[in-house]
Amino acid sequence: MAAEAASRSSDMFDEIVMAEERFHGEGYQEGYAEGSHVGVVEGRRYGSLHGAKIGSEIGCYLGFALTWRCLLQKCMDEKNSKKIRALDSLIGMIQKFPYEDPTYDKLQEDLEKIRGKFKQNRNAFDPWQCAPWRRMGNKGS
Numbered sequence: 001m002a003a004e005a006a007s008r009s010s011d012m013f014d015e016i017v018m019a020e021e022r023f024h025g026e027g028y029q030e031g032y033a034e035g036s037h038v039g040v041v042e043g044r045r046y047g048s049l050h051g052a053k054i055g056s057e058i059g060c061y062l063g064f065a066l067t068w069r070c071l072l073q074k075c076m077d078e079k080n081s082k083k084i085r086a087l088d089s090l091i092g093m094i095q096k097f098p099y100e101d102p103t104y105d106k107l108q109e110d111l112e113k114i115r116g117k118f119k120q121n122r123n124a125f126d127p128w129q130c131a132p133w134r135r136m137g138n139k140g141s
Helices: 002-074 078-096 107-123 132-140
Strands: none
Touching: 002 078, 002 107, 078 107
């Protein structure tokens, strides 16, 4: 009986001593699971926001290129045909951009190329160059 009492008190003592280690391990597991879940949610939100910004930026570039292409076709000359080819190049790059593949390894590289091509095109255009009111004003003089 004395041995049984000593064994019980030893088990209780071990439980008390090991409680800190057990609670630490359980807390770590719970914290890891919660952190993983929160990280996935936050990552998804960030990815959606960042993807929307890139989509908006590329849409703006495409709108610019298509609008200028349409305007330049109305007043065609050698100078404008070069600009139309440059715009076609930008439009082609945008159409080949992998919108639906976030794992594409050259995504940032291709995006930088599109930005550079857009800046090159933007700098080549004078908003007054193909304005209908400018042509009308020249006819009267």
